[in-house]
Structure formats: structure tokens, C-alpha cells
Amino acid sequence: MITLHAADDGGWALVEAEGKHWLVRPPYTLATRAELSREQVLRALATEDFAAESTHFDGWAELCRELARRRIEAATPKQLAQAAGAAERLLARSTPEQARASIGVIERAISQGRSLRAQRTIAAILSSSAVRADEELSGLLLELLKRCEPSGRAVLAPLAGQMLWPVRDEKAVARQSAAASQRGGIVRSTAA
Amino acid sequence: MPSFPLHFAALASSPRHVELARRAEPDLARLMDHIREHGRFASNVKPRVLERLLDGEPWRHPFELAQVEAERTGVPVEEVLRRRVKYFDRRMTFERRAGDGVRFYYGALNIGGMGAMRYGRLCVVFGPCGCSDDDRAWLSADSLKGAWFAKGSDELDWDCLLEHVADNAHVHVLAAAKCFAPGESLEDGLRRVCTNDDYVEGLQTRRPTLDEAAEIRSETDDELHQRALRASLDGASRDEELDLGLHARVRELADNRPLRWVAVQA
Numbered sequence: 001m002i003t004l005h006a007a008d009d010g011g012w013a014l015v016e017a018e019g020k021h022w023l024v025r026p027p028y029t030l031a032t033r034a035e036l037s038r039e040q041v042l043r044a045l046a047t048e049d050f051a052a053e054s055t056h057f058d059g060w061a062e063l064c065r066e067l068a069r070r071r072i073e074a075a076t077p078k079q080l081a082q083a084a085g086a087a088e089r090l091l092a093r094s095t096p097e098q099a100r101a102s103i104g105v106i107e108r109a110i111s112q113g114r115s116l117r118a119q120r121t122i123a124a125i126l127s128s129s130a131v132r133a134d135e136e137l138s139g140l141l142l143e144l145l146k147r148c149e150p151s152g153r154a155v156l157a158p159l160a161g162q163m164l165w166p167v168r169d170e171k172a173v174a175r176q177s178a179a180a181s182q183r184g185g186i187v188r189s190t191a192a
Numbered sequence: 193m194p195s196f197p198l199h200f201a202a203l204a205s206s207p208r209h210v211e212l213a214r215r216a217e218p219d220l221a222r223l224m225d226h227i228r229e230h231g232r233f234a235s236n237v238k239p240r241v242l243e244r245l246l247d248g249e250p251w252r253h254p255f256e257l258a259q260v261e262a263e264r265t266g267v268p269v270e271e272v273l274r275r276r277v278k279y280f281d282r283r284m285t286f287e288r289r290a291g292d293g294v295r296f297y298y299g300a301l302n303i304g305g306m307g308a309m310r311y312g313r314l315c316v317v318f319g320p321c322g323c324s325d326d327d328r329a330w331l332s333a334d335s336l337k338g339a340w341f342a343k344g345s346d347e348l349d350w351d352c353l354l355e356h357v358a359d360n361a362h363v364h365v366l367a368a369a370k371c372f373a374p375g376e377s378l379e380d381g382l383r384r385v386c387t388n389d390d391y392v393e394g395l396q397t398r399r400p401t402l403d404e405a406a407e408i409r410s411e412t413d414d415e416l417h418q419r420a421l422r423a424s425l426d427g428a429s430r431d432e433e434l435d436l437g438l439h440a441r442v443r444e445l446a447d448n449r450p451l452r453w454v455a456v457q458a
Contacts, residue, residue: 009264010240011435023310025238026435027419040310040389043336046283047254047298048311049241051261051272068431075434083430083437087423090416090440095455098417109425121424 002057004066005041006050011071014041014050015063026071028064088124096134099125099141106144115148122148220372223381227303228364232406233318233328233394234302236311239438242408245316246445251400253295254283281346282336289348290335294397301330301367301392303385306411306456310388314442315409315456318400328396330363332356332370335393367392407452412439414455 007013012025014036021036023044036044045052057063075083094102102125109118122145125131132138237245245251252260262269273280287295299318300308307315331338333356340353358366370392371384385392416439422428423436446453 008238008240010238010438011431012238012240027429027432031415034310036310037389039337043334044310046280046336047257049252049257049261051265068429071434072430079434079437082441083433086433086436086440087420087428090420090436090443091424093413093443094417095413098414102417102421105421105425114425117425117427121421124424 002060002063004053004055004057004063006045006052007067007070008048008050009071009074011067012050013063013067014044016041017060024064024067026068028067088120091121091124092127094125094128094131096131096137099128099131099134099137103140103144107147110144110147119145119148217372217374219374219376219378219381220368222378223372224364224368226378226382227301227367227385230303231363231367232302232320233299233396233400234307234315235299235318235400236307236309236313236315238312239314239412239442241312242314242316243438243442243445245402246442246449251297253297254280255295282341285346285348286335289350290353290395291397296395296397297400298335299394299396299400300386301363301394303382305386306409307386308388308391309411313411315411316400316402316405317407317409318404319406327398328360328394330358330360330366331393331395332366333390333393335395363392363394402449402451405451407454408446409454409456411456414457 002015002017005014005016010025012023015022015024021038021041023034023036025032044050055066057066102121106118106121109115109121122141126138126141126145131141258272259269261267262272265272290296302315302317306313309315331353333339338353338356340349340356341347342349356366367385368381371381373381384390416436419428419432420436423432428436443453
């Protein structure tokens with residue numbers, strides 16, 4: 001049995017389970033759950049913007065589903081608009097270190113056939129000026145972008161007959177592809 | 193009877209502080225110097241709270257938060273307070289006695305790093321402490337948990353409280369008195385100045401504003417990058433999209449202000 005003692009409109013909640021107190025927050029994983037003392041819970045209730053309640057749940061899954069449901073239900077049109085493309089907007093702030101740490105994950109996505117998503121992700125990361133300033137890193141990401149080509153080529157195949165000029169600069173094409181993908185451009189809209 | 197808001201300069205000369213400041217301990221002097229140089233009034237907040245502040249909403253003290261909750265939920269404010277009242281006893285006692293009817297805005301002394309992260313993983317850091325500011329006072333611990341409240345009691349020991357208070361110009365002495373231990377390294381002492389559970393608490397009667405803030409420290413950047421990467425590559429639930437949207441908006445709003453955004457590894 002899990003008791004929800006309080007929640008705020010940002011999806012954070014104060015919870016009691018098996019005699020322990022927890023602060024849970026999105027995205028509701030083990031890593032985002034922190035144990036609190038009872039005193040800390042009381043203090044949070046007294047001083048922060050939590051709305052007190054006492055709701056019982058059978059387990060963590062039920063609790064998290066309810067917190068997520070409330071948040072979606074309470075979302076304003078403005079918040080829903082903010083959510084669109086938020087991942088890419090955050091990726092556009094990548095530091096070189098974060099971008100470097102992403103390469104393995106992106107490679108895996110490409111090898112699993114998620115090339116269109118990988119293209120969009122790489123494009124977002126490449127729109128970070130800090131990443132672009134690192135030539136070696138930019139080169140690695142552009143290489144990854146090339147590896148997305150098989151699916152990209154399949155998507156673009158119907159257009160092939162309309163292409164009158166040979167490609168002279170592969171890197172420029174990759175840059176343009178990245179920019180188009182970032183804009184939500186031709187590749188994705190054609191796929192849809 | 194002394195009451196708050198009052199001029200804490202008088203309190204800062206309490207025997208405990210004077211005695212400490214006179215001790216010829218080089219390590220203590222180094223600790224005090226470091227705190228004087230780097231000490232800041234800071235407040236840890238959650239992303240939704242920071243979004244509101246960046247959007248121009250005012251900073252709210254706990255009683256105003258109860259008012260907001262009442263408006264949001266449609267529950268009368270008296271009912272909101274009644275639901276919370278068992279948690280509010282100490283706060284009411286403290287503010288009635290120390291505030292003399294005036295409400296406080298709370299923060300913590302920060303000398304670098306993320307502050308008390310259980311209040312939020314975004315830390316709003318204000319200007320230097322060492323200036324004269326009659327609107328601000330410091331307590332050696334959380335006002336609800338300090339030695340001035342005996343364990344299990346909501347009765348405030350006023351004399352005890354006065355032993356643990358300083359004005360803005362003497363916060364370095366107060367913090368050093370709390371955190372200094374002979375024979376320990378400077379780093380050990382500095383580490384104790386602000387932890388998740390224990391800190392030097394700042395109180396001010398003037399409503400803080402982001403215009404006075406110098407920087408926002410964030411411990412969330414690497415985690416958010418990972419989450420954004422997963423969402424971009426694998427897709428995300430609606431709830432996760434909303435949360436990423438909130439964080440993205442916070443960053444975008446912060447870009448429009450003359451605030452430094454500092455990523456901190458906790």
C-alpha cells in the first residue's frame with residue numbers, strides 16, 4: 001500500500017510506502033525517487049507548494065500512472081504547445097561532452113533501423129553552437145548522419161528522377177539534411 | 193523584548209560570536225574569509241516554481257502559497273491552512289514571535305554548489321552577503337529544526353534563538369561558528385555550510401525578485417540531456433513530453449534575462 005500525502009502541479013509528490021517517505025518526481029523512475037525523513041516531509045508540506053491529500057494506491061505503477069494522468073489532464077494548451085519538439089530544443093543546448101556521450105546511443109539507434117529519428121536527433125545536437133565549434137565532434141556527427149542515409153534514400157527515392165544535378169559536396173548535403181530535419185522539413189513530412 | 197524585523201547587528205555581537213571571532217585560529221580565519229567572499233543568499237526551487245518566477249510571478253512565502261493553493265483547488269484558504277495546521281504549528285510560532293506579524297521569505301547560505309537539493313534541483317543564487325541589509329537575517333540552522341525548538345515541542349526558546357542569529361554582515365562568523373572544528377581541513381568545514389539536511393538559513397522580509405539574482409545553478413542538465421536523447425530517438429510518453437517542455441521553457445525564459453545559467457555536477 002502506498003499513500004500519496006501531497007502533490008504539486010509539476011508532478012512532484014510526497015509519498016509514504018512501507019514505512020518510508022519518498023519524494024517522487026517525473027519521469028518517475030527509481031533514479032528520480034529520493035527518500036526523505038518524516039520531518040522533511042512535514043516541512044515540505046508546511047513550506048512548499050504541495051497540496052495535501054491522502055490517497056492510497058496498490059503499488060508504485062498505479063501511483064505513477066495517476067500522477068502522470070493528473071498532469072496530462074491539467075496541462076494547458078500553452079503547456080501542450082511547449083511540449084512539442086521539447087526534446088530537440090533541449091538537445092540543441094548540448095555541450096560537447098553531452099554530445100560525445102550520445103554518439104554510442106545514436107549509433108545503436110541507427111543499427112536498429114531508427115534512422116529517421118537518429119537524423120532528427122543528430123540535427124538537433126548539431127544545432128548547438130558549442131558542438132559545432134568542435135570540429136572533430138561535428139565531423140563524427142556528420143559521419144553518423146551519413147550512416148542514416150539508407151532509410152533517408154528510401155524516403156527520397158521517389159524524388160530521385162527529379163534530381164538533375166550530381167551531388168558535388170556530400171558534407172553540404174549532410175548539413176542541409178540536418179537543417180531540414182531540424183525544421184521538421186521534407187524528410188519527415190514525406191515519410192508521414 | 194526583541195522582535196523581528198530588527199537590526200541584527202546588535203544580535204550579531206552576542207557573546208558566542210564575539211568569542212569565536214577573537215580566537216586566533218588561522219583555520220577559523222580562513223573559513224570565515226572564504227564564507228565572507230563566497231557566501232550568497234540562495235533558494236532551491238523546482239522547475240515549475242522557477243518557470244513561474246521567470247514568467248514574472250512574485251516569489252511567495254508559505255502563507256501566500258496556501259492562498260494560491262486555495263485559489264487553484266477552490267478550497268477555502270482557512271481549510272487549506274487547517275489541513276496543514278499540524279505542520280504549521282512551528283512555523284506559526286516562529287513567525288509570530290520572530291516576525292511580529294511579518295512573514296519571511298526563506299533561503300540558505302550558499303558558498304558554491306547546489307545547495308539543499310531536496311527543495312529543488314535548480315538553485316537561484318543572489319548577490320553577495322557581506323553587504324549591509326537590514327531586511328535579512330541568518331539562523332545557524334533551519335528555523336523549524338534548530339536547537340531553539342526542543343525535540344517534540346513547538347515551544348520556542350527565544351534566548352537560545354538569539355544565540356544563533358546574525359545579520360548580513362556577520363553571517364560568515366555565524367556559519368564559521370557552526371562549521372568549524374579544530375584540526376579539520378578547510379574543505380571539511382566548507383562542506384558542512386550547506387548540505388541537503390543542514391544549512392544556515394536566511395530570512396528576509398523583502399520579497400526576493402529574480403532581478404536581484406546573479407545566477408541559476410542547475411544539477412539537471414546532464415539528466416535532461418539523457419532524457420531528451422531518449423525521447424528524440426525512442427519517443428516519449430505524453431507526461432514525459434510535458435516535463436521536457438517545462439524544462440525547455442525554463443531554459444528559454446532564462447535566456448531572456450541577464451542571468452548566468454551554471455551547470456553543476458552534484
